[in-house]
Amino acid sequence: MKQIxxxxIDDEIDLLKPHLLFxxxxGYRVITAANGNDALKYVSARENIDIIFLDEQMPGKSGLEVLNELKRLVPAIPVVMITKSEEENIMNQAIGAKIADYLIKPVNPNQILLTIKKNLEHRQLISEKVTADYRTEFNRLGTTIRNASHWREWADIYRRIVYWEMQIDSGGEEMKEILSFQKAEANKEFARYIKSVYLSWFSQNxxxxxLSPSLMRQYLFPLMEKNPQRxxxxxxxxNxxxxxxxxxxxxLSGFCRIEQNDLYFSILPTTTQYARNALFAGLMPLxxxxxIPNLWTDEDDSEEESKNTHEEQLLQMQMTRLGLKVPVHYEKILNEKSAKKLVDSFSNYSNIPLLVVVYNFMDALSHARTTVGMLRELAGDEAAYRSLIQSWFRHSQLLELIKTCLHHERTVMITTDHGSVRVLNPVKVIGDRETSANLRYKTGRNLNYNPREVFAIRKPxxxxxxxxxxxxxYIFATCADFLVYPNNYNHYASFYRNTFQHGGISLEEMIVPVALLLPK
Incomplete structure (x- = not known):
């Protein structure tokens, strides 16, 4: 391990001998400087320095002056300011210059040690603790997965898996691999569960x-009725x-209160055509x-965009059925330009109680990752994909739109129609020319498949x-499988492996978020 x-830097460095010996x-290597000029010489000479402790009050160049030069020369090295003064303006200047920490004299050796660990070993210490905690959780979570027999249990399992994914993102590869295996096990058991109960969910009692058709009835409309003035x-x-x-x-937690953070289940197929139309209509696809057959587009329509052109009408019809006489404005956002246009014109909708916005970027990103090699490299695995989304969102018009909604004192309900899963395992199927093209499900007349490899619904x-x-x-792929025809099998198996797809059965596709944001 590299020595730190x-x-x-302190003009009374001789008085700090006990701290230095400590x-x-x-195991730390300590270099000392009695003034700012000597310290800057060390830095300019490219000494291999990991952290700097800087006295604020020194003859000659002050600590703040030295700090500014240090941040110019070595901006990545953390600088800890040490001072006798507690004056607010000095603290503000130091913080403005991006110090890593601020200590008030007298300091004891343990304070210095803790500061070093916090700034240099923080990630390693957290990683070690997360690893230890997950090792403890591993057996408990495995038992829960094997015994789960209710949709509430599966929602909780998925929450726990995602929690550990987020915790382990910055951890070691060994833990990532173990969690990946446990998630694969969970998806296998979840697929078995869905096969056994899915059709029973459509029994009245x-x-x-x-599910998708009841989402608005369960979440949005009761909220509107409870808060008619808002x-x-x-x-x-x-996606x-x-x-x-x-x-x-x-x-978002920095800008608003997340009042509700729930999960609901997308219907099968977990695609925009089925799940989103069902959500807006408040009806199952059949x-x-x-x-309203004129508002349903069959699978044989070759234009993907045409399969969701009636969402506004479907929503209006659902609200009419339920007796909700509320003015609605519907907007579909396909790119950042149209999002900015909505943000800029937001005040035009001040008299409209309900704004419904469909934001298509995430699905576009998923498809682009399939076809654009550079994107696939940038988002090579789940953790990298999450990082890419985080970076995009921080600078996106979507974030500006949400901020604008909250600024206008609107509640914001955020949800989706389905998720997606990273597919790894090709499964051979045979179908005729009329069979649907999706990689996670197929529907058609002459499907030939191994029934052990899919979930088949012979009576749609x-x-x-x-x-x-x-x-x-209909047949549905499960876990990380994807459906490939025998013709040119190796090419398509290779091309689509490690891409994000949707339409089938997995925790990631079926169990999706619905959250309520309120202004702070």
Whole structure:
């Protein structure tokens, strides 16, 4: 392990001999300087310095003057200011110059040791603690996964897995690999659970989670009725996984109160065409097809964009059925330019109680990662993908839009229609020309597959899904599988492996966030 070098700058350095001996006894290398000029010579000479302790009151150049030169020469090295003074303006100047810490004399050796650990060994210490905590949790979580038999248990399991993913993101590869195996085990058991209970969720009296068609009835409309004087925003971010929401919420917590942070279940197929249309209509896809066939687009429509062109009408019809006579403005955001336009014109909607915004960037990013090699390299795994989303969100018009909504004293309900899963394992299926193209599910008349590798629904009406013909069926990939035709199998298996897809059965696709933000 590399020896840490400390530069200590103080005009009374001889009086600090006990502190210096204490640090050397702990294995640190200590360089001293009695004034700012000597210290700057050490730094200019490229001494391998890891942290600097700087006295604020010295003859000649003051501590603040030396601090400014240090930050210009070595901006990445943490500088800890030590002073007798507690004057607010000195503290403000030091903090403004981006000091790492601030200590008031007299300081004891343990304070110095703690400061070094906090600034240089902080990440390693946290990683060690997280690793130890996860080792303790591993067996408990494994037992819960194996015994889970209720949707509430699965929602809790997924929360716990995502919590550990977020904790271990900056940790060692060994722990990441172990957690990845445990998540794969969870997805295997979750798929088995969904196969056994999914169709029963459509029985009238069965205990079931909130599903796509009931989301607005369970969350949005009761909120509007409870707060009729308040204006609201319903923000649907397409393809927002729960772990991605956790990344966004860390940033948002600085601007608002997150009043509600729930999970609901997307219907199958976990795609925009099915799940989002069901969400806005308040109906399952089969009911949309039967009751308002002109607003349902079949699988054989080749234009992907045309499968969600009626969301505003579906929402208006749902609200009319429920007797909700509230003016609504619907907006679909396809890029940053249209988002900025909405932000800039937001005051135009001050008299409209409900704004419904569909934000499509996350889904576009997922698809772009599949086709753009550089993006796939930048977001090579789950942790890197979360980091990319975090970086984008900090500088996005989406964040500006949310801030604007809160500034206008609107509540903001954030949710999604489905998530996505990183696929790794190709599974061979055979279908005719009319079979759907999605990699995580297929629907068609002549599907040939291994029933042990998929979840098959031979009677689509049982799952409230429309059929292209009397003999149509649906099959769904589970876990990290994706469905590939035999023709040119190796090419497509290689091309789509390690991409994010949706439509099938996994924790990441089906269990998705719904949250309520309030102004602070």
């Amino acid at each position: 070098t400390v530069l200590w 640090l050397e006894g702990k 069965n205990d079931k989670p909130v 204006h609201h925003v319903f923000l649907l971010i397409d 927002l996984r729960y772990d991605h929401w956790c990344v966004l919420s860390e940033i 009911e949309i097809d039967k009751l 009406a049982d799952a409230h899904l429309p059929s292209l013909s009397l003999t149509s069926s």
